[in-house]
Every structure is written in structure tokens, then in C-alpha cells.
Amino acid sequence: MRYLITGGNGTIGFALAKALAISVPTENVMITYLSRKPPQNIVEAKELDIRDRDATIALIKSFKPDVVMHSAAITNVDLCETDHAPADAVNVQGTANVLEGCKSVGCKIVYISTVAVFDGAKSVYAEEDTPNPINYNGFTKFKSEELCRAYARHLIVRTDQPYGLVEQWHKKNTVLRVVEKVRAGESVREPTDWYNMPTYIPDLVNAIAKLLEGNATGTYHVVGPDFLNRYEWALRVARAFALDETKIVPITSEEFKLPAKRQRVRLSIDKITKLGIKMRGVEDGAREMKKLLES
Structure with missing residues (x-):
């Protein structure tokens, strides 16, 4: 092939x-x-x-x-x-x-x-x-x-x-951005009204x-099983990496004043599940990233 x-x-x-x-x-x-x-x-x-x-x-x-x-x-x-x-x-x-x-x-x-x-x-x-x-x-x-x-x-x-480990020339995804900022002692502001899988x-x-x-x-x-907002996601990342969860600050997306509307969409993954395809939740994915970064 x-x-x-x-x-x-x-x-x-x-x-x-x-x-x-x-x-x-x-x-x-x-x-x-x-x-x-x-x-x-x-x-x-x-x-x-x-x-x-x-x-x-x-x-x-x-x-x-x-x-x-x-x-x-x-x-x-x-x-x-x-x-x-x-x-x-x-x-x-x-x-x-x-x-x-x-x-x-x-x-x-x-x-x-x-x-x-x-x-x-x-x-x-x-x-x-x-x-x-x-x-x-x-x-x-x-x-x-x-x-x-x-x-x-x-x-x-x-x-x-x-999300996951990426190459140096790639834009940092949410997990990497949260880890980098919290480890540097910075706060991470994440919206409670943007939902993702x-x-x-x-x-x-x-x-x-x-x-x-x-x-x-x-x-x-083909999405992860968790349906959660960005604030909840960031909290789970901090938990998986054993970081200070108080650095994660909840906000609303109105603060960003962005031109495009964001949809709040939950997808069914029953079709791939029936084929035996398994998708990890955000904490399991983040924990594997932590393990790989430390190896």
C-alpha cells in the first residue's frame, strides 16, 4: 500500500x-x-x-x-x-x-x-x-x-x-500550554462555556x-470520550501532571471577543466503539504524555 x-x-x-x-x-x-x-x-x-x-x-x-x-x-x-x-x-x-x-x-x-x-x-x-x-x-x-x-x-x-506530544515547529495544544504555564508559575485562564471532546x-x-x-x-x-469545558479540561491536566490546580482560572469566552461563534457539540462514538476502537479520556492521555516527557 x-x-x-x-x-x-x-x-x-x-x-x-x-x-x-x-x-x-x-x-x-x-x-x-x-x-x-x-x-x-x-x-x-x-x-x-x-x-x-x-x-x-x-x-x-x-x-x-x-x-x-x-x-x-x-x-x-x-x-x-x-x-x-x-x-x-x-x-x-x-x-x-x-x-x-x-x-x-x-x-x-x-x-x-x-x-x-x-x-x-x-x-x-x-x-x-x-x-x-x-x-x-x-x-x-x-x-x-x-x-x-x-x-x-x-x-x-x-x-x-x-492533543498530545508534538514537534517543535507545531503550535502548542491545550495540554502542553497548560503544563508550560503552570510550571512557570503563571495562571491559565480557561473558558467555562467552550465545550470539546x-x-x-x-x-x-x-x-x-x-x-x-x-x-x-x-x-x-473519532473523538475522546470526555465532553467537558476548557476549564474542566485544564483542571484535569493539572491533576494528571500533579500541578497546582489553583492556577487554573475560570472565565467566560466573552473576554476573548473573537469573531467566530464556537459550537457546543457532543459526538456519539458508538460506531467506532462497536469496531473495538478505544479512545482515552483526557486524564489518561495527559498521564501518558507526562510519562513520555519524563522518560
Whole structure:
């Protein structure tokens, strides 16, 4: 099997590449990046702007992958809200270009999506529920999901707030940010009205691998089992790392004055649970991170 990963310098893309580099011959894995090449040469890396239709199709035709893992995207929710054009160009048209390449060689596409396709009006969302995004990032991901669903060989993976140990060039996730600040004696202000289902990156990577092994198609929710607000999450991180919990300060998101609305979405993970896929809660994930950092 040959694998091409778009956005291979990002948090999820690079984690997928590292896992594949262990399990398959490295010549069968390629990652793409935009302008910033990963300093670790674990597999072949090619610069690619997925907005360039011809270049995208040509690269896929040349490499002839069996699976394209499409993680390249603009993920900054507020940037998407204030400037629609680049969000459309990358998240929607870029996905359309990648899909054209997939169709040209007949390979499967694994599309990394988000909880933001839902509005949070329901208490729990199953995979077949109708999306209704409330911010523009969610809208672009929903439009891209629709594009993928029109192609038979698709696997859509919806996830939320991936966290774990990351490379030096990656943005720090909530867990790493909380640990760094509290260890430095600083307070961490976290909102009580933003809710997430934090997803431990190694579990996300493992789930995608198991879905591919089972030749799964369609849509799957791959998130951690905990549904909690950012303040509660930070408290559990402090607890797992044996840090001073009084440094975690509750606030409301109104203090941030951000342009994009945040959805409060709880996803059902019954579908992956029935397949034997296990996802760790935030304390278990944080404890493993602590163990790895201290080893």
C-alpha cells in the first residue's frame, strides 16, 4: 500500500506519517507541505499548494497512492470567519483538487473533518445527523465533506481538539500550554462555556489505521470520550501532571471577543466503539504524555 498525506507538516499529518514510517516501507509514504518543510526527513516530502489544481493532480498521478490522507486545511476558526476567500480556496477548492487527483488513480481519500459541521442544537450527534455549521470554518468543512461523499472511495473522520506530544515547529495544544504555564508559575485562564471532546493524537492515528485495515468507508466520529469545558479540561491536566490546580482560572469566552461563534457539540462514538476502537479520556492521555516527557 502507498500513502500520500497532504498537510504532512501539520500536527495530525505528521503524526500519521510517523506511524506509517514504522509500519510500511518509507518509500511507500509521501507527505506534502506548503512552504515549510518538516526538518525531520522520516519520509519523502514534496512542496504542494493544493490550490493549484494541475500540480495537485500531477503529484497524485505521479506517486500513485492507494490512499490519500487529506489533512491540509486552514484550521484557524477566526481567520476563516474574517476572511472567507482563503478558507474557500484551501478548504473547499483544495479538497476538490485533491479529489480530482484521487479519481484519476482510483485511490481512497481519508478526509479529516471536524465537530464544527454541527451547530450543537442536539444533545448528541451521530454520523448520519444533518450538519448545520454556525461558523465559516465549519461551513467549509461541511462543503468539503459533501464533495467527498460524492466519491465512492471516501472515509470521513470527524475529530475535535487533538492533543498530545508534538514537534517543535507545531503550535502548542491545550495540554502542553497548560503544563508550560503552570510550571512557570503563571495562571491559565480557561473558558467555562467552550465545550470539546479532546482527542489524544495517538488514539486518532490508531483509529484511522484500524478503519483503513477494515476497508471502512463513509463517516466516522473519532473523538475522546470526555465532553467537558476548557476549564474542566485544564483542571484535569493539572491533576494528571500533579500541578497546582489553583492556577487554573475560570472565565467566560466573552473576554476573548473573537469573531467566530464556537459550537457546543457532543459526538456519539458508538460506531467506532462497536469496531473495538478505544479512545482515552483526557486524564489518561495527559498521564501518558507526562510519562513520555519524563522518560
